[in-house]
Amino acid sequence: MLSYIDKIRETSARLLKDCSVEMVIGFRKGTVPMMNEPHFAKTAEAVDKLVWDSNCGINLANYLTNRQEKIGIIAKGCDSRNIVTHIIENKIKREQLIIIGVPCSGMIDKRKINAMLDGEINDVVEDENNITVKGNDFEKILNKRDVLQQNCAVCIHRNPVIYDELVADLVEEQEGVDRYADVRSIEAMSSEEKWKYFDDLLSNCIRCYACRNACPLCYCPTCFVDESRPQWVGKSQDPTDVRTFHFLRAYHCAGRCTDCGACERACPVGINMRVFTKKLEKDCLELFGWEAGMSADVRPPLDTYKPGDPDDFIK
Amino acid sequence: MKIIKIDKKNWASGLEDLAGSYRLFGPAKEEEFHNFKALDQGVLPDLTCLNTRLSPKSLIYPQSEVMFEYSLDESQEDHHIMKEVDKDYSPRAVIGIRPCDVKAFLLVRKNFDSPEYRDPYWIRAYEATTFVGLACEAPCNTCFCTTAGCGPYHEEGLDLLLMDAGDNFLVKVITDKGEKLLADAGWDTEVNTDEAAKQIEAKKQAAEAKISSFVTADRLKEMDTVELYSAPFWEEVAFACINCGTCTYVCPTCWCFDIQDENRGRSGMRMRNWDSCMYPLFTLHGSGHNPRDTKIQRVRQRFMHKLKYYVEKYDNGIQCVGCGRCVRLCPVNIDIRRVCYMMNSYGTSDNTCAA
Numbered sequence: 001m002l003s004y005i006d007k008i009r010e011t012s013a014r015l016l017k018d019c020s021v022e023m024v025i026g027f028r029k030g031t032v033p034m035m036n037e038p039h040f041a042k043t044a045e046a047v048d049k050l051v052w053d054s055n056c057g058i059n060l061a062n063y064l065t066n067r068q069e070k071i072g073i074i075a076k077g078c079d080s081r082n083i084v085t086h087i088i089e090n091k092i093k094r095e096q097l098i099i100i101g102v103p104c105s106g107m108i109d110k111r112k113i114n115a116m117l118d119g120e121i122n123d124v125v126e127d128e129n130n131i132t133v134k135g136n137d138f139e140k141i142l143n144k145r146d147v148l149q150q151n152c153a154v155c156i157h158r159n160p161v162i163y164d165e166l167v168a169d170l171v172e173e174q175e176g177v178d179r180y181a182d183v184r185s186i187e188a189m190s191s192e193e194k195w196k197y198f199d200d201l202l203s204n205c206i207r208c209y210a211c212r213n214a215c216p217l218c219y220c221p222t223c224f225v226d227e228s229r230p231q232w233v234g235k236s237q238d239p240t241d242v243r244t245f246h247f248l249r250a251y252h253c254a255g256r257c258t259d260c261g262a263c264e265r266a267c268p269v270g271i272n273m274r275v276f277t278k279k280l281e282k283d284c285l286e287l288f289g290w291e292a293g294m295s296a297d298v299r300p301p302l303d304t305y306k307p308g309d310p311d312d313f314i315k
Numbered sequence: 316m317k318i319i320k321i322d323k324k325n326w327a328s329g330l331e332d333l334a335g336s337y338r339l340f341g342p343a344k345e346e347e348f349h350n351f352k353a354l355d356q357g358v359l360p361d362l363t364c365l366n367t368r369l370s371p372k373s374l375i376y377p378q379s380e381v382m383f384e385y386s387l388d389e390s391q392e393d394h395h396i397m398k399e400v401d402k403d404y405s406p407r408a409v410i411g412i413r414p415c416d417v418k419a420f421l422l423v424r425k426n427f428d429s430p431e432y433r434d435p436y437w438i439r440a441y442e443a444t445t446f447v448g449l450a451c452e453a454p455c456n457t458c459f460c461t462t463a464g465c466g467p468y469h470e471e472g473l474d475l476l477l478m479d480a481g482d483n484f485l486v487k488v489i490t491d492k493g494e495k496l497l498a499d500a501g502w503d504t505e506v507n508t509d510e511a512a513k514q515i516e517a518k519k520q521a522a523e524a525k526i527s528s529f530v531t532a533d534r535l536k537e538m539d540t541v542e543l544y545s546a547p548f549w550e551e552v553a554f555a556c557i558n559c560g561t562c563t564y565v566c567p568t569c570w571c572f573d574i575q576d577e578n579r580g581r582s583g584m585r586m587r588n589w590d591s592c593m594y595p596l597f598t599l600h601g602s603g604h605n606p607r608d609t610k611i612q613r614v615r616q617r618f619m620h621k622l623k624y625y626v627e628k629y630d631n632g633i634q635c636v637g638c639g640r641c642v643r644l645c646p647v648n649i650d651i652r653r654v655c656y657m658m659n660s661y662g663t664s665d666n667t668c669a670a
Contacts, residue, residue, distance in 0.1 A: 030648040032457060037648040038555040058647055062557065115347060120365065122456055136453075204345070206369070206378065208591075210559035210646045226596045235575050235588045236379035266646035268561045269368065270347045 004052040004102060007167040008074060011100050013044040015072045015165075021098050024072035025063050026050040033124045034110040038063055050074070052167075054126055057107035057149060059262040061085070061216035064092045071097055076104035078151075078260035080160035081293025082216040085256055088296055091219060101163025103171040106144070106152035107261070111270055113147050116140075151261035151274065154179045161294055180282045182275060198243065204269040205242050207235075211273050212249055214266035217256050224248060250276035255284045255302040258293050287313075317488040318511040319497065320504045321477075326484070327359060329500035330410070336499050337445065338407040340374055342367050351409065360411040362479070365455055370567035370640060371416050372423065374409060375440045378564075382436065383585040387578060397585060402436070408445040408496060414469035414476070415460045415636040417446050419567030421472045422636065425629055426570045445492045448473040452518070454526050455639055459652060462529040463637030467522035468515070478518060485511055530655040532633050536626050538661070543623055544615065548657050553614035555647040560591035562617065562641035562649070568634050571597070592616050618654050 012024040028039035028049040036055045040063075041047045052074070060073055061082035071092075075083055083099060086092045108131060114121065119135040126132070131142045145153075154177050159170045186194060209225075212218045225233045225245050234241040250273070257277040264274045284290045287310045288301035301309070321329065333339060334356060341360025343352040348368040354360060383397040420441065427437035451458070451467035460466050470476055474493030478485045486502070488494055497503065563569040573590035576583055590597055593614075598607040607613050625634035635651065642650050 031650040031653060032642060032648065035648040037650075040551075040554055063554075111347065120453075120455055206560075206564050208560040208564050209594075210557065210561050213557035213559040214646050222595075226594070228596060228599065234577050235573060236577065236586055237588075238379070238577075266557070266559065266561075268565060268644040268646070 004167050005050070008050050008052055008100065008102075009047045011165050011167065012041055012047040012050060012072055015098055015100075016041065016047065017044045020070065021072040022069040024050070024074070024100070025060055026074040026100075027052065027056045027058075027060075030055065033121050034108065034113065052102060054106065054108040054131070054144065055110075055124075057152075057261060057265045058214065059216050059260045062214065062262070064097075065216070065219045066091060067096070069096070072100055073097060074100050074102055075160050075163065076102045077155065077157045077159055077161070078104075078258045080162050081157060081258040082260060084162055084293040084296050085258070086216065088300065089256075094296065098165065099160065099163045100165045100167060101160030102167050103160070103169065104152075104155075104158045105171060106148040106155065106158070107265075108144065108147050109149045110265075113142065116142070116147075149261050149265065150182075150272075151259045151264070153177075155259075157258075157291075157294075162296065180278065183279050183282050186275060186279070199239065201271060201273075201275070202239070202242050202246055205246070205271060206269060207237070207242065207245065208268060210266040210268060211246075211263035211271070214262040215253070216260075216262070217253050218249070220252075246273055246276060250280060253277050254280040255288075255290060255300045256292050257281050258291075316508060316512065317494075318506055318508050318515070319486045319488065319502060320480075320506045320511075321484040321486060321502045322504070323482055323484065325502065329502050330354075330359065331357070333408060333496065333500045336406060337496070338403070338405060339410060340371075340407060341410040351412075354410075362411050362449055364411070365451075365453065366413050366416075366638065366640075368640075368644075369565055370419065370638065371409060371412055372419065372567050372569075374407075375420065375444065376423070376427075376437055376570070378589045379586055380436060380588075381584045381586045382574075384582065385585070386582050388581040400584070402439075404439045404443045406445065407443055408447060410447045411449045411477075412446055412473075413451060413638070414448050414467060414471075414473065415458070415463075415465045415638040416567050417448055417472040418465045418469055419636045419638070420446075422568045422631070422634055423570045425631070445474045445496045446472065447475045447477060447493070447496065450476055450478045450518070450522065452479060452522055454522065455643075456527055457639030457642045458526055458637060459528040459530050459639065460637035461523055461526045462531065463635050464632040465636045466519075467526065468519040478515060480514070480518075485515060487515065528639070528652060530633075530635075530637070530652050531659050532622065532626070532655060534659045534663075535622055535633070535655075536630070538623070538658075540619075540623060540627070543658060543661060544619060546658075546661050548661070549611050549615045552618070552649065552654055552657065553611040556593075556610055556614045556649055557647055558593045558595075558610050558613060559646065560589075560593050561644050561646060562651075563591040563593055564589060565640040565644050567638055567640075568621070568636060573597075592620070614649075618651070618658065621651070622655055622658055 015021045023040045023042045025040050027036040029051045030036045034055050060079050087094050123134040131144050133140045233244050264272050290301050339354040340351050341354050342349040342364040344361050349364040350367050350369050351371040381400050384400050385397050386394045427434040454467050474490045476487040571590045572587040574587050576585050599605045621634040
């Protein structure tokens with residue numbers, strides 16, 4: 001990871017110095033364990049704050065929406081796929097970007113690590129394979145593979161799909177991964193069981209919209225839940241309104257979601273709303289052979305019509 | 316000052332006795348974290364909880380609260396007339412609340428119980444509640460209460476303060492309300508006050524010494540509001556913000572709400588729901604104009620309100636008790652300690668932050 005940081009700083013400083021970009025968007029070290037903060041550097045001197053480690057799970061494509069300047073952006077696999085989606089959807093221009101690709105080995109799951117330990121975590125350090133977690137009266141070494149975010153554990157596109165610079169050699173992609181075991185287990189439920197599962201899943205939602213706002217796909221100028229003339233959705237904790245928000249948001253992401261995990265990671269009450277978007281992701285793969293954000297040259301299946309499009313699901 | 320001792324063996328039976336005259340609330344662990352819940356009969360508050368994920372503000376001020384009901388059925392005589400809904404303001408007791416969260420109610424009270432306006436729902440719920448605090452022996456590393464007008468043994472706003480002393484709880488009796496609760500529970504073992512006070516003081520100092528995180532807010536009140544408002548650092552502070560409502564919803568001192576009418580069929584209700592200054596809709600005018608249309612304006616508003624406008628208006632310190640929830644839960648790690656530092660040191664040469 002240290003070599004990544006050196007290369008990120010060196011590349012960013014060069015791009016800023018030769019005026020190829022006006023800002024570089026990356027991460028700076030967080031103020032609490034297992035968190036980093038999205039951060040920008042506008043001068044070559046400011047790049048020293050940029051870091052990289054296994055706590056960079058926030059999707060930085062989210063910070064590109066409608067920006068006008070020339071930008072250098074640090075991008076792991078999923079960020080790069082959302083950058084592609086942003087380009088396809090005219091939220092940023094390819095010419096504006098210098099993409100500093102980061103081959104990714106997955107981000108760690110803060111929630112999972114916290115749940116594994118009894119005491120409060122004061123510090124977390126990592127090397128290539130291990131995460132050392134320190135508390136007041138404990139120190140534990142965890143294998144990074146065991147504490148990855150769930151979406152990272154089943155990720156098959158760790159390398160950036162589009163980049164202008166690369167901070168390290170590409171990593172080996174994971175093969176033979178069962179990406180959809182969780183979705184299949186829900187598909188196998190009866191309607192009543194599914195309804196109960198979704199109700200339980202969403203019962204803690206406080207409607208802070210962190211999932212939506214952390215998502216690079218959710219850039220609507222006014223989200224449907226915020227429309228006031230007319231108002232589409234109630235504002236209370238009524239379960240119907242909470243469900244409406246989550247279900248509809250998921251549908252808005254169909255064929256666009258890269259399963260970057262930003263939504264689940266952002267949730268302050270630990271809801272795995274990814275199960276909704278993953279189901280749609282799986283459907284898009286099965287019906288259209290489609291994975292979002294792999295190429296800026298192909299239109300997504302849900303905004304093109306082909307006579308041969310599958311329609312068996314229309315009943 | 317009166318101090319009593321509760322043998323932990325008598326804890327469950329005392330709570331059982333209390334359940335006859337109070338509705339009891341306390342920290343309960345769900346799957347991954349604790350929240351305050353109504354305690355079913357026989358369920359004990361989980362006092363191992365460092366602090367709850369969400370603040371207990373919803374016990375007094377629920378996220379969604381119905382105020383009125385009405386009928387839209389014109390064949391009814393009372394159609395379109397707002398009628399108050401029945402609510403349960405019978406005595407309740409919150410067991411195991413942390414001193415910071417109780418202090419927060421006093422800050423929120425500035426808004427809901429002022430000479431100009433008295434909020435009937437908040438006040439009645441607040442007055443119906445007895446707060447049984449639990450002193451913090453092991454504060455979190457994100458707690459900065461001691462520099463936010465509070466502390467692990469802080470008593471303001473509490474009726475009783477419980478301290479863990481091995482096989483016993485030591486209880487400092489702070490108000491008559493607290494005294495009544497003790498009587499109802501049958502906890503009455505008085506102890507040698509001088510001795511216990513010394514013991515408490517020592518525990519208090521030990522707990523305070525464990526606080527490892529701080530804010531400095533000494534310059535905020537005197538600073539020029541417009542200068543602070545126009546400071547260049549807001550761009551950097553706001554950059555990472557995704558404008559979700561997490562910080563405001565988990566905060567024990569954020570009090571903003573929105574009023575909505577919700578109709579179903581031919582009847583409806585007027586309710587208030589928490590709202591957040593992070594949301595664009597919060598300030599959207601009927602005309603379509605939005606005075607806080609950009610993220611940077613909204614982020615600045617939140618911090619200026621907590622750390623400058625409130626400080627100036629009430630001369631009561633910052634609108635923050637240092638519970639650290641926003642620090643722990645912000646999805647992008649915007650840290651109020653850091654922002655407070657930037658604001659407080661603005662215009663001085665010292666502008667590097669340790670937080």
